Amino acid sequence: MPTAFRAATDYAFFEAWARDAGLDVTRIGTGPLQHLSWLVSGRIRGRERDIALSVPEVAAPVRMHVVTQINHIAAHSDIQFIELSRRRCRMTVTVGLVPKSIAARLIVHSLRLSRPRLTRRLNRGLGQFARIIAKRARHLPD
Secondary structure, eight states: OOHHHHHHTOHHHHHHHHHHTTOEEEEEOOOSSSSEEEEEEEEETTEEEEEEEEEEEEETTTEEEEEEEETTEEEEEEEEEEEOSSSOEEEEEEEEEEEOSHHHHHHHHHHHHTHHHHHHHHHHHHHHHHHHHHHHHHHSOO
16 A cells, blocks of 8 residues: 555554644544544634534545535535555545535635635645655654
């Protein structure tokens, strides 16, 4: 299994990271990679938020699917890992938003209007995530 995939599925590390950021994290389920869920709550970007995350599908070591529910919006993220060489990996992320209410539909529509700005912010966040994974992967045994 590529070390980038192992680092990305090191759920205990990310739980500790979220707790260090002051969030309350509760894991639901005990499976090794998939069928796990988390309830995360705390102050995020200046507001109290409750987030439900789940990993319904993992095709190790190539792909994982993450579903995030915040208020009335569900985000379906598909993360693919393409091994380029023994030490390099390309991570491709596809995100789809599904509104669950009329108010959420209006929010998603306004997000579509500001797509270029959101894409830049998402790419910046994914770059930070990739750096964390790369750093973790260097410290994992082969």
